[in-house]
Each structure stands twice: as C-alpha cells, then as structure tokens.
Amino acid sequence: MPSPLTHDDPHGFGPYRLIARLGSGGMGTVYLARSPGGRTVAVKTMHARIATEAAFRTRFRLEADAARVIGGRHGAQVVEADPLAETPWIATEYVLGPPLDEAVELAGPLPEASVRALGAALCGALGQLHGSDVVHRDLKPSNIMVTAHGPKVIDFGIARALGDDRLTHTGAAVGTPAFMSPEQATGGEHTPAGDVFALAGVLVFAATGHGPFGDGRPADLLYRVTYGEPDLTGTPAALAPILAGCLAKDPAQRPTTAELSARLHDGGGEFADLLPDAVLAEIGRRASEVWQVVPQRLPAPADQPETVPMADVPAAGGLSRRGLLMAGAGSVLGVAGAGAGVWAVLGQDAPAPGPGTGPGYTKPKPGPSVGALKKKKLDSVWQKQTGGPDDDQNPEVPMVAGDQVVLVAGAEARGVDPKSGESAWTFSLFADDSWQVASDGERVYQILRVENGQDLMTKTVSWFLAPVDLRTGKAGTRIAPVSDSRHNGIISRLLAVADATAYLAISHGKVKSHERLSRWSVTAVDLASGRRKWTDPVPFHPAKSDDNHFLSAKASGNRLVLLQQMNDGKVRIVARDTRTGKVAWDKPWDGADSRYVRDPLAVDGRHLYLGYGPLRALRLSDGGQAWDTSSVRPKKTYGPAVLKGGAVYAVEKGLGLVSYGAGGGKPRWAEKSAEGPRADHVVRPVIGSEYAYTYSDTDKVLRAVGLASRTTEQLYTTSGTRFVAHEKSRMVIASGPHFLAGFPLR
Known part of the structure; x- marks a missing residue:
C-alpha cells in the first residue's frame, strides 16, 4: 500500500x-x-x-x-x-495486481484451473529468461504479481547469467529457503531446473495455501528441502503427480518449462476468466486507487x-491532456477510465461513469450505453481484458487485417475477431516492440527471429521478413533476410506495407549496453520475389536516445512519407520516392512535439494532411503547402486528420468535429452539439457512413455524431484511447492500456 x-x-x-x-x-x-x-x-x-x-x-x-x-x-x-x-x-x-501470496490470503487457495493457467504463464516467463541464459534463483509467491492479463515475475535482485559466479561462491546458499531447490540449498549450481523446482513450490502454495516444505527456521527449511519429501496435501489429484515430478531432488529428472507448460494448460481462454472474484476485485481496486x-x-x-x-x-x-492519455499505457487506468472496464468485468453494483453534466451540457439522445449499466453488462458490444501498446509505439495498432484486427503489445501479437473480441491466435515477439508487425489492410507481415545452432558459444541469430498465416498466427515462408553479412540489421522496424512492397528501417553498428544504434537505412523489399528494390541511408540519430527514430510512416502511390525524430528531438517530414528510395523532399514540422504526433498519417495520392496547429495539406509531389485553415479559422488548433470519401475530418479544439474538402480545403460543415467542445482534439476520430465517432476524456465516452444532423446522437462509455474502424464487420475497435472493446460502426 x-x-x-x-x-x-x-x-x-x-x-x-x-x-x-x-x-x-x-x-x-x-x-x-x-x-x-x-x-x-x-x-x-x-x-x-x-x-x-x-x-x-x-x-x-x-x-x-x-x-x-x-x-x-x-x-x-x-x-x-x-x-x-x-x-x-x-x-x-x-x-496492477496483488502479489500471489496476498491474492491467496485474500481469496484462499486458487481453483485448479487458475493454478494451471498460472503455472503455464510462469513457464513462459521462465522460458524467456532461460532462453537468454539467465536464471531467476528467487521465485516465490511474493515475487509474482497477479494481473488481469496473467502473472508477472518481478525482483531479479539475485538473478544471474548461467555460469557467472562473480557475485556468489560455492557453498553459499542464496535465495528464499522455503522455495529453494536442493542444489541451491546446499550452495551448488542453480540451473533452469532449479527455477522449475521453485515454480512447483509456488504452484503448491497457490493450490493449497502452504508451501511444499512448510515453514519455520531457515535451517529447518533447508534440511527439509534437501532431504525431506514435499507435502502435497490439498493439491488437486490431477496436479499432484505433475508437481511431484518437478520437485524431484535430482535436477535431471525435472521437466523443462516447455514440457511442464504442456502438461498444465492448453493455452486457451482468458486468464482473467479463471481468477476468483475476490482477486479480480482487488485488481480493480488497485487500478482505481493509484490515481x-x-x-x-x-x-x-x-x-x-x-x-x-x-x-x-x-x-x-x-x-x-495528451500526457494523461499517455499515462495509462503500460501503467494504470484512471479512476473514471477504470469504470467502464474494471467496473463492468468485476460486476460491482455501483453505477458506471457516464457523460458529464457541467454548464451548457445537454444530454443527447439516449443510445445503447447511456442508461445505467446492469451488473456484468458492458457498454460495448464486447470487451476483453487485453491491453494495447504504449503511445510511443506503432500508431497503426490496432491494425486492420482482412476479417481480423491485430493487436501488438507486451511482446505479443494477437489476432482478434472484431465481431466478438475472441482471440484467433497469438505469437510472441522478441521484444515489446509493435514495429515488428505491419499490415497492408488484408495481409500481415512480421520480422521473424531465427536462432541458428544450439551451442551457446557459436549460436547465431538471423532476422527475416515473413508473412503471417491469419488462420493460425504462424509465420509463413521467409520472404527475405533482414539481417545478413552485407546489410547487418541489428535492430529493425517494419515501417509500412503497400502495393506488394514492404518498407523497413534497418540499423547498423555495434550494440553498447542497451543503447539505441546511430546509423539507419530504409529498405524496400518486393514481397513477391524477396528482392531488395533499394536501400538508402537516413540521417544520424543519437545512440543514447531511448526514442524511436521513426514516429509514423505511410506509403501511398509513389511516395513513402516518414515522420522522423532528429538528434535535437525535432520532427521532420521526409518523403521518399517509392521507386528509387531517394528523398523527394524533406522539411521540418515546426512546433511539432515528437511525443504527441504519433498518429496514423492521412495521405492520399495528392496530399499529406496534418493537424496539431492549423489543419493543412502538403503536396506529395514537392512538400509545398496546398491549403490550410488559417484563412477561414485563424488561430484554431486541430487534432490528427482522417480521410473519408474525398473529405478531411478532424476535431477542432473547443468546437468539435469539422470537415473540409480534401482537394482545396473548402469548409464543408462543423459539429453543432453543445457537448462538441468536450471532444478531445488529439484523439483521432473514426468516420462511418452515418456517424463520426469522437472521444471525450473528460466524460470517458465515445460520441457518435450524426453526419446528417451534426449533433451527438449516441454515447458509449469506454476506457479506450485509440479507435480504429473495421469496416468489414461494421465495428469500431477501441484499444486502451488494459482493455480492448468493440462498438457498432454505422
């Protein structure tokens, strides 16, 4: 606390x-x-x-x-x-979540299904550590946080690389006696098998409320761990033999994390659905408490x-306001934001947060979500406890891919049915980086990591561009290498895919203590042949920067448009010829804050449309300004632009949704709702055939603005901060730091 x-x-x-x-x-x-x-x-x-x-x-x-x-x-x-x-x-x-020991104290021993899902997820965590030749050495209930998405392992204070004895010496037992392996208790070498032993002890505790070797003085615990038989009293009958095998005194007799995971759980279902209500309620309480x-x-x-x-x-x-939007990613929900997500999932009886009632606020026509919510009933068509990416990652997430949407967050890509929210597949990424996956609207491609060889001294890693099978989430036939002896490619970004071409940014240089690299090039790869069409360098970027060099990218016609963050933190707009890779034009975006302009770019065959200041159009041919709104709406500020049917839509700060002709910038219409000024201009709107959808952070609502009436006609409570239209399913997909939801698109 x-x-x-x-x-x-x-x-x-x-x-x-x-x-x-x-x-x-x-x-x-x-x-x-x-x-x-x-x-x-x-x-x-x-x-x-x-x-x-x-x-x-x-x-x-x-x-x-x-x-x-x-x-x-x-x-x-x-x-x-x-x-x-x-x-x-x-x-x-x-x-967001309690440690496992507090969760068991609060809710009692966990059901068998919960323990199995918990164990499989922890196998994945340990497997990732062991794959990098690192062992935890102190896995115990207080070092495992239980969240709605799954457990998280923390406290690596005595973790170390395999074979590294610099900080310990033979004969010294380091760790927590109740969950040590016998070899660790006697000061021997702690290998991945030792972490498996500790994991089994954790799962016994989760299932029974007590550890397999009891409690008491450290000397007594160390003796029982080394020579005594584990106490599995209360362990579910089907789990007992599995965990007993993990608690074998001989490390060679214990299963690997992969083998144990397969015995525990089939990988289906959502973790939150298996948690007791008391644990879910505690997660929700912590989510609201922190703000x-x-x-x-x-x-x-x-x-x-x-x-x-x-x-x-x-x-x-x-x-x-933008800072508050960014606050949730990877951290916490706001109090009101948690209302539409945690409140509904946990089924509390308090009324859900709704639209504001301040001066000048007129309640709009009631929609499906305006009335008080019943217990466990969501405002959305569906909602899942699946968090989205940080705002500094690929702005195209969630991305549309044929009949699915693809969410990339937390070192995982997930295919989602937009009609139901059900996950079709998942696959792991090498790092928590959403720039490893891209879609052309129908197909998905990824940067695939491939290890060559088993020997740690000679093992090499290669990277390939590969398609993703949208039925299974598995990588297809490798299209082209991303890293090789000629092009290097220690870090790479899949910037955009369009017209059967993938555009990648590839770094070159030596890795130095987790710092970003300084030299980059942009490469175009023909998706049919795997041939590199061209490669061209980009300007120097500081090695010590923790920010991505690339903020947003879009390919349209014969232009690849990039937003690039430079050494001084300023933003430049760079347009490359898609046929040759050469820079067609390059100009600064004066006054743009690199933290805020990470939105999908609005580009058609003629213009790039920009907000964050006046709404304006730049010619793709030479970067010159075709039009802006300063002459008709001087000193007004707009958010990111969206293109639809030859019109440009954006939210004008203090007014609401507006529309201009894409060709010449002629004003078409402006929202007339009394609540229009409450719309957050920095959140990209979604445009349907009958309604446009804008977000209000003040009220935590998604507003449906009639394109004919130009007033708010529906309200939907939401904890999302990113919104994308999936037109095939007629759904608006809302992504937040902890929830993914679907709303009707009309």
Missing part, C-alpha cells in the same frame, strides 16, 4: 517525480512516481550506504538487465534505469531542519 514520502526522500529520479512510498528493505526503497507526461511507474532505488560497494552496484545493474530480458509481457517492463547514478535507480511499469494517491511528505522530526534533497527532475506542472 502506498505511504507518504519521508522528509528526506528526494523529489525524484531522472524525469520521474516521486508521489509515495511503496516499500523499503535492506537493499533500497521502492517509490510510486510519475513522468512529466503522466505515466505512473515504480522506481526502485539502492540505499546510499551500500551504493558505494561495487558488488552491490553490479548486482543492481544485473537486476535491470534481467528485467529487460523478461520484458513487459512476463514482467514489469523497464521504462528507464540509471545504475551508474550516485543513487542507482530503475523505473518500471506499475503493475487517488495524493503526494504527501512527512515533516522532519522536531530537532531536524525541514530539508529535501535536490534531484534532477523537471519543474512540477499540470499534466497535459
């Missing part, structure tokens, strides 16, 4: 402002913090008294490395870290002056 800051806690670390304490121990303190953009994170620090010790600093750095390896799907995603700072710190996503935390700092003792250490953080200020 969050507690107030003490008088001598710093203001922050890096760009993160501290707002509360989450806990403190012998090694350091964990804080709740927020970024300038509003993202909520957990910041783990090291106590100053041990930060001077080289061994502790090394262990802290290795902890950050291990957390990066496991990634955001199976662990708390590392947002930023500075192990070399005077006070080392790691910022990770704030995980209610008010920063507090305890006064200094009477005999000490009131001083707070200075820290290198930006000046405190109000969060921008």
